[in-house]
Amino acid sequence: MVKPFIRNHQYNLIKKQVDLLQKAANSVSDPKVVESVRYSAQSKLIEAFPEITDVQKQTLEQISTLRTTDEFQQYLHALKPYLTQLSQVTGNQLNKLFPKIKKLKAPDFTVIDFHYVTYLGWVDIASNKMFLVYPLNGQWVGIEGRYTPSNKGVCFLCNRHEEVALFTAVTKKKPANASPDYYKAIGNYMCVDSAVCNKNITDVSALETFVQKVTGYHIS
Structure with a gap:
């Protein structure tokens, strides 16, 4: 099982890239443009996690396989267990x-x-x-x-x-x-x-x- 490794700001970045990719997939007719956005989204996610393991990398790279609205939402939902939690300040x-x-x-x-x-x-x-x-x-x-x-x-x-x-x-x-x-x-x-x-x-x-x-x- 993959341990939590995604910080809040990184999860926000993932949501941003998912949103950009989803909009491109739903509104752009040129497949080459969509694939360019898909590659860019995956690259930016990997760059945001310079010290991830191979398993964690594979988890993030699943963004490149998303096609439908349900898949985009399921991807974000599936990442929530990997969110790290800050210790509560007293x-x-x-x-x-x-x-x-x-x-x-x-x-x-x-x-x-x-x-x-x-x-x-x-x-x-x-x-x-x-x-x-x-x-x-x-x-x-x-x-x-x-x-x-x-x-x-x-x-x-x-x-x-x-x-x-x-x-x-x-x-x-x-x-x-x-x-x-x-x-x-x-x-x-x-x-x-x-x-x-x-x-x-x-x-x-x-x-x-x-x-x-x-x-x-x-x-x-």
């Missing part, structure tokens, strides 16, 4: 991540299905702050920053046009010769609703780069 862990905040107002994470989570994010309107929590190298890392509401725009994490806010965080990383009052803020437009973002995100590169720049932690 209240104590959150308090340690944000020790300077005496009364941290966080959502109820016990009702979240962590199979479909890449990161945790929420807004505290009262304090005008936005929070982001991400499992970096197996350890939860927390970032807090200013929350500036905006109109719809492109989120730097999921690259989709959604309701966004400017998330500005002060970096903890300082140059070796920096003065004691050294200050540098990093800002990006980010989905206000992390649940929406977690459904859209297909790549964690931007997220991990942001976490690294703000926290100074090394990403292995």
